[in-house]
Amino acid sequence: MSKRLAESENSGEGPLKGGGRPEAMEVDDKTIEEMGEFEDEFEDEFESEDEIIEAGVDGRPDAEREAEERAEGAMDVDSGPGTFIVGRSKLEPGQTLAPDPSTYEMLHTLSTPWPCLSFDIIRDGLGDGRKVYPATMYTVAGTQADSRKVEENQLMVMKFSGLSRMERDDDSSSDEEDDNDDEDADPILESKSIPINSTTNRIRVHRSPSQDPAKPSITLTATMTESTNVYIHDITPHLASFDSPGTVVTPQQNKPICTIRAHKSEGYGVDWSPLHPAGKLLTGDNDGLIYVTTRSDGGGWVTDTRAFQGHTGSVEDIQWSPTEASVFASASSDGTVRVWDVRSKSRRPALTVRVSDVDVNVMSWSRQTTHLLATGADDGAWAVWDLRQWKPSAGAAAAKEEKPTPIANFRYHNEQITSIEWHPTDDSIVAVAAGDNTVTLWDLAVELDDEESRDTAGVQDVPPQLLFVHYQQTVKEVHWHPQIPGALVATGDEFSVFKTISV
Structure with missing residues (x-):
């Protein structure tokens, strides 16, 4: 499958600019050819504009008349101007969707x-x-410049500020909240660039205590690139420059503090251990090889050249266990997830589980319920697995592919899953990004009772666990903000920062 975005014709010239919030639009029959809104199918707020007829006045039994009215109401919903119903409506060629601002707290x-x-x-x-609004957040990203301008690729250390909430007519905020809520503010993007001369396939951040107790923690990034090299940067001075006027980042501070050259092919798997504060990094490549790089007590970096081997396809994603310092899992284009122990002398997986018949692109290990693992595949399916059901075969070195049953499995998306992540504090909420230009939010705790089943019987292929659909062009990755409850950031052609009223 293709991992790259379509090459942009953007020349890259000109200043960075922050985007604005979409304004509410009036939609008539003329503009319906060009746009639509999406509604939450389970809000049950649709009302027919037809005149209400009192029961029995037309001589028919109440049940017959009410059934016909419900059918007419559903037709009115489908045909209403500007309304897009997930699972029921279809976009015509050339049509695009515009978000309904009333469904967002921030966008x-x-x-x-x-x-x-x-x-x-x-x-x-x-x-x-x-x-509190307007919100502020810090991110780091790697670019994909036009193939003719590879030298323009860079790491971007960014500060997003002025992220105000959506203005509402019925807002009843307290005076104290209003003092902190500038709804008219425009978002601001400040950036510090680090030249890297290669497309970033994946980047991950780690906060590490300073080697000098008198100094604050340092922020490290690990960047897997198309060049096959993995770069580790210390971006602490870049972050400090946003909030310390006059601070200058020197060319020396833009250089990587370590370059890992163990890989012979590019890769997408990279993860920092949450249980090794100094810094312990996993990297996996398209040859199916996984390496471990550790920061020494003296501050240097050592890569173990003995690769972990077992996958018959590329390593698409990799994650350390949230609770076991020596355990990690990897997802591959060979359709398997494999669990490993870095203490193993054989460098072979402890167990192997086939979770898909196609590429497994991404995975997410729940931080709240650590026996749960979510995976997303190339066919648009994503699933949740109970690791307690994964049993190692006799003889870990020759582990066979087990085939357990997922505890949840969804086939709502019609294109490859490109990102998946558990909510940081709620082990029933999952965010999923896919190649169909959508980010979906799911609540695994939702179950349909008999009455709800009847109400949604006419909606095809929409699981009741689907909470929200956010449309974003060419979306590639989505993350929950760990310190702003319910806030998400997604990257695609642009960055989207949003918070829904449903989560």
Whole structure:
């Protein structure tokens, strides 16, 4: 499958600019050919504009008349101007969708000179659980410049600020909240660039205690590139420059503090261990090889040249266990997920599980319920697995492919899954990005009772667990913000920052 965005014709010239929130639009029959809105199918707020007839006045039994009215109401919903019903409506060629601002608490778009395949959110010192607007967040991303301008590729350390909430006519905020809520603010994107001269396939961030106790923590990035090299940068001075006027980032500070050259092919698997504060990094490539790089006590970096081997296809994603310091899992184009122990002398997987008949592109290990693992595949399916059901075969070195049953399995998307992530504090909520230009939010705790089943019987292929659909062109990766409850950031042709009223 293709991992790259379509090459942009953007020249990359001109200043960075922040996007704005979409304004509410009046939609008539003329504009329906060009746009639509999506509705939450389960809101049950649709009303027919037909005159209400009192029961029995037309001489028919109430049940017959009410059934006909319900059918007419459904037709009115389908044919209403500007309304797109997930699972029921279809876009005609040339039609596009516009978001319904009333379904968002926050929605912004921000543009960069070139699209970004991957990014990560940086934890900051502004506090956890914050709900004050306008919001601020810090991210880092790698660009994909036009193939004729590879030298323009860069890492972008970014600060998003002025992220205001959606203005509402019925807003009843307290005076104290209003003082902190500038709804008229425009979003601002500030950026510090690090030349890298290669497309970034995936980038991940790690906060590490400083080797000098008198100094604050440092922020490290690991970047897997098309060049096969993996670069580790210290972006601490770049972040400091946003909030310390007069701070200058030197050319020396733009250079990587380590370059990993163990890989002979490019790759997409990279993850920092959450249980090794100094820094322990996994990287996996298209040859199916996985390497471990560790930061030594003296601050240097050592890559173990003995690769972990077992996959018969490329390593598409990789993650450390949230609770076991020596355990990690990898997902591959060979359709399997394999679980490994870095202490193994054989460098072979402890167990192998076939989770798909096609490429397994992405995975996410729940931080709240650590026996749950979510995977997303090339056929648009994603699933949740209970790791307690994965049993190693006799003799870990010759582990066979087990075939357990997922505890949840969804085939809503019709294109490849490009990103998946558990909510950081709610183990029933999952965000999924796919090649059909959508980010979907799911609540695995939702179950249909008999009455709800009847109400949604006419909606095909829409699972009741589907909470929300956010449309974004060429979306590649999505992350929850760990310190702003319910806020998400997604990258595609542009960056989208949003928070729905449903999560």
